Every structure is written in structure tokens, then in C-alpha cells.
Amino acid sequence: MNDLQRVFLEASxxxxxxxxxxxxxxxxxxxxxxxxxxRxxxxxxTCRKEQFQYHSCGNRHCPNCGGLKREQWIxxxxxELLPTPYYHLVFTLPHEFNPLIIRNRKVLFKLLFDAASQTILNHGRMPNYLGADCGITMVLHTWGQQLNFHPHVHCIVTGGGFDGQKWVQAKRVKDNFLFPEKSLSKMYKGIFLKRIQKMELQTQGxxxxxxVNEVDKKRWNVYAKAPFGGPSQVVEYLGRYSHKIAITxxxxxxxxxxxxxxRYKDYxxxxxxxxxxxxxxxxLRRFEMHILPKRFTKIRHYGFMQNHGKRTRLQQIRQYLQLKPITQMVQLPVAIRMLEKYGKDIFKCPCCTHGRLRIINTVRYFKTQTQDIKEIERIINAKNKASPFG
Incomplete structure (x- = not known):
């Protein structure tokens, strides 16, 4: 157990x-x-060396886990990338909402997604902007650099769109924004405030x-950033933001x-x-604010990228653009992904360098007493330390 895990232990x-x-x-x-x-x-x-390898928790909030899942997702x-400009938009909420959101995380996080996506789709459907549905991927973040509570969504939006029958090319290829920030902000604010006043919320105190009166007087921040330079930048962005957590x-x-x-970055x-x-x-208090509600989906897709019927729509678009069909997604095993990304063969014996490591025993989960677990850890750590694997 490392020092940070001992801090997490205090949460009990x-x-x-x-x-x-x-x-x-x-x-x-x-x-x-x-x-x-x-094991x-x-x-x-002639070797027969042994190594014990602890399992990871796989929790999406864990500072140690998630790297390989992120690579598979990317x-x-x-x-699914298409030959069209991709834009980066960020929708934020006024800080006055923070106490209300903390009491109603699930429904108000969803409202944030709904208001932001509807704002983008409405603009995309306007003939003077595009006249079709954009493809949208949204990622929820709830933190600032110092772990303060700052709910916002990062969006990747296609410059082109799909009108249900054909692909509509981007109309702002040479511009540095997709839609005007002022128009986005005004519509986003209107949708959010209209819906929140009809919701049943926990409002104690x-x-x-x-x-609502306070935030209605303010201009809501929507950042419509310049388009990505190309697919590689889109992928780099996805890698940094898709499975990011409050602190690593x-x-x-x-x-x-x-x-x-x-460490934090002082903007x-x-x-x-x-x-x-x-x-x-x-x-601990700040970290807990960023634990998402149970089974809450933090990455969502809208427009022609929405999950229902997505593959069919993408195949239609690719056929219209005379592109090759989407390849079948392959779930790469951990061993292959480690070899591809880091050049590390996790099953190659580091002692003799030519033998292969074989799993001879697996213990899924300990339900023994704390003292027994400490003794097991002590024995395993001692063996790993004495082994060339360690």
C-alpha cells in the first residue's frame, strides 16, 4: 500500500x-x-523462477488504473474518424450552481449534457451554419487544477454533418470557429435555465x-476553440481527456x-x-466531490454519433464519401497492447530471458482477516524482492 492509498484508507x-x-x-x-x-x-x-502479481482495482476513479482501457477506447x-474538420468546444456552468449540483449530481450532470448537446445540434441544423446533424462526443469533467468543483463538458464536434440521407460538407473550413460563442452561450443558458426550473431538486438550505436570478444576469462561458490540425490531434486530445480523473x-x-x-497549473x-x-x-473532501454517481456515463455521443444506429449511419456516410467500410473493432489482450505501446513482453521471463511466464495459480479476492492479509503481503513482497522479476 502506497502513501496515497493510506490517505484513502482514512475515508472509512x-x-x-x-x-x-x-x-x-x-x-x-x-x-x-x-x-x-x-502466481x-x-x-x-532450468529456471522455474516464480513471481506474484497483485491485481488492480479497475475503478474509473483510481489514480493508478485506466491506462490500457483508455488506449482501447481511443x-x-x-x-470512426471522418475526413472533416473537428472542433473543440467547452461548456461551463456558473459557480453559483455548485452547492445545488453537489446535492443533485446525477440529474444536473445529465442536464449539463442535454443543454450543451441540444445547443450544438440546434446550431448545426440551421441552414446558414450547416443544415445537418453534427457528430458530437462529450466528456464530463468536474474539477479544476486544485481539485475545486468545476463541472464542465469538453466536446469534439465535426465540421460536417449528416442530414439523414447524405453527408453535408463543412461550411467553415477556413474559419477558426464552428459556431459563434455569443450565440452558443445565449442558447445554452436559455435551455439550461428553462429546464432546471421545472425539475424537482434537493434544495435544502x-x-x-x-x-437562477443571479446566474441569469451573467454571461455563461462557452469556449468555441479553433479546429484541430488533423486526426492525430483529435486522437491526442481524446487520449488526454477521455479517461482523465481528478488527479493522477x-x-x-x-x-x-x-x-x-x-502539482497544479496556475492559469x-x-x-x-x-x-x-x-x-x-x-x-479527501475535494477528491470525493469528483466521484461520479453510480453507473453514471461520463462519455456520451450525440448527433450522427449517438449510440443507437451509429454503425449504420457511419457506414452510410462512408459509402457516400466513397471511403472504405469501418473495420471490425478488436479487443486487444493486455499482453499485446503492452508489447505494441511499450515494447514490453510481460510474459517473457526476465531471469532466463527465453522462458515464458505461465499463470499457475490465481487468487481473485481475499476475505481473510486483516492480519492474515498483511502476512500474505509480507511473504509475497519478500519473494518478489528476492526474485529477479522484482
Missing amino acids: TKGFNAYSKGVFDQLTRCHTAKMGYH LRCDDT DNRMS LDLGNI KHRIVSVTDTHVNF ADGDKTKIKPMLRDEF
């Missing part, structure tokens, strides 16, 4: 809800004996009417008895990288 004594505590528990058990392990042995009869999206292990500088120290000071010391309790 805090006043978080049962679901959040369950997430923290998974993060605490990641790559420890509590998650189980593989591997070299198949070379590969799947690569096969809050005055919804007063909040690479940003953690140190963990002390009282603080968690992590107000020329994007300088700085160190943020944060009390452990405050770190």
Missing part, C-alpha cells in the same frame, strides 16, 4: 456516503493482496429562485503525516506549474 472514518466509501475502499485495495494476485512461473525447466474512436499519481509530489502535496499566472500543499482531510 469520514462522513461520506456508502457509495463513496466503497470507491475509496477499492482504491485502497488496488495492487495489494486484498485484490488477489496471479506466475517460468516454463523453462483505438475504437480512431476507426438553498434558494433556487435566487440562484504523477501529480502527487509527496504525502506527509498532515498534508498531500501535488492566472502564465500557466506556471506550482506545488499545492493540502491537508489530508481537505484532500
Whole structure:
């Protein structure tokens, strides 16, 4: 168990809800004996060295997991790219909504998706802009650089569109934006405020009417950024943002008895990288704000990219553009993906270098007492340390 996991372990004594505590528990058990392990042995009869490998938790909030899932997701999206400009849009919400959203995360996150997607689709259907449905991929983020609560959606939007029968080419190929920010902001604000006032929300201690009046006076921020330079930039963006979480292990500088120290980018000071010391309790409180509701989908598709019937529509578009049909998506095994991306053969024996590691035993999950688990961890760690695999 590393230092950050020991901080997560403290969450069990805090006043978080049962679901959040369950997430923290998974993060605490990641790559420890509590998650189980593989026992591997070299198949070379003159070597026969053994190695124990702890399982990962696979939780989508884990700072240690998700890398290979991200790569698979990107590969799947690569096969769907079309020869059209792709634009990056960001829809944010006024900070006055934060207390209300925290009490109603699931429904208001969904409203954020709905209002932003409807705004883009409405603009795309206007004949003077496109006259067709754009393809939209949206990713929800809830954090700022210092783990503050900042719900917003990042969107990848096609410059061209599909009108149900034919592909409509982008009309703003040489422009540096897809739709005017002012028009996007005004419509997005109107859709969101109209719908939120009809919803039944948890508002204990809050005055919804007063909040709506305050935000109605403000201009809502919608960033319509310049188009991506090409498919490679789209993929790079997807890689950085699609499966991103509130904080990764690479940003953690140190963990002390009282603080968690992590790197952040200060946008107000020329994007300088700085160190943020944060009390452990405050770190847990902020981290918990970014635990998504159970089974909530944080990556969504709209327009001709919506999931229902997507493959049929993409095949129609590709046929119209005289492109090759979409290739069948292949789920690559972890071993092959590691070899392709990092050049590492995870089943090659690092001791004799010619034998192959074979799984001879798998323990899925430990239900033993804490003291027993610690003893198992001690034995496995001692063997790994003495082994050339370690």
C-alpha cells in the first residue's frame, strides 16, 4: 500500500456516503493482496523462477488504473474518424450552481449534457451554419487544477454533418470557429435555465429562485476553440481527456503525516506549474466531490454519433464519401497492447530471458482477516524482492 492509498484508507472514518466509501475502499485495495494476485512461473525447466502479481482495482476513479482501457477506447474512436474538420468546444456552468449540483449530481450532470448537446445540434441544423446533424462526443469533467468543483463538458464536434440521407460538407473550413460563442452561450443558458426550473431538486438550505436570478444576469462561458490540425490531434486530445480523473499519481509530489502535496497549473499566472500543499482531510473532501454517481456515463455521443444506429449511419456516410467500410473493432489482450505501446513482453521471463511466464495459480479476492492479509503481503513482497522479476 502506497502513501496515497493510506490517505484513502482514512475515508472509512469520514462522513461520506456508502457509495463513496466503497470507491475509496477499492482504491485502497488496488495492487495489494486484498485484490488477489496471479502466481506466475517460468516454463523453462532450468529456471522455474516464480513471481506474484497483485491485481488492480479497475475503478474509473483510481489514480493508478485506466491506462490500457483508455488506449482501447481511443483505438475504437480512431476507426470512426471522418475526413472533416473537428472542433473543440467547452461548456461551463456558473459557480453559483455548485452547492445545488453537489446535492443533485446525477440529474444536473445529465442536464449539463442535454443543454450543451441540444445547443450544438440546434446550431448545426440551421441552414446558414450547416443544415445537418453534427457528430458530437462529450466528456464530463468536474474539477479544476486544485481539485475545486468545476463541472464542465469538453466536446469534439465535426465540421460536417449528416442530414439523414447524405453527408453535408463543412461550411467553415477556413474559419477558426464552428459556431459563434455569443450565440452558443445565449442558447445554452436559455435551455439550461428553462429546464432546471421545472425539475424537482434537493434544495435544502438553498434558494433556487435566487440562484437562477443571479446566474441569469451573467454571461455563461462557452469556449468555441479553433479546429484541430488533423486526426492525430483529435486522437491526442481524446487520449488526454477521455479517461482523465481528478488527479493522477504523477501529480502527487509527496504525502506527509498532515498534508498531500501535488502539482497544479496556475492559469492566472502564465500557466506556471506550482506545488499545492493540502491537508489530508481537505484532500479527501475535494477528491470525493469528483466521484461520479453510480453507473453514471461520463462519455456520451450525440448527433450522427449517438449510440443507437451509429454503425449504420457511419457506414452510410462512408459509402457516400466513397471511403472504405469501418473495420471490425478488436479487443486487444493486455499482453499485446503492452508489447505494441511499450515494447514490453510481460510474459517473457526476465531471469532466463527465453522462458515464458505461465499463470499457475490465481487468487481473485481475499476475505481473510486483516492480519492474515498483511502476512500474505509480507511473504509475497519478500519473494518478489528476492526474485529477479522484482
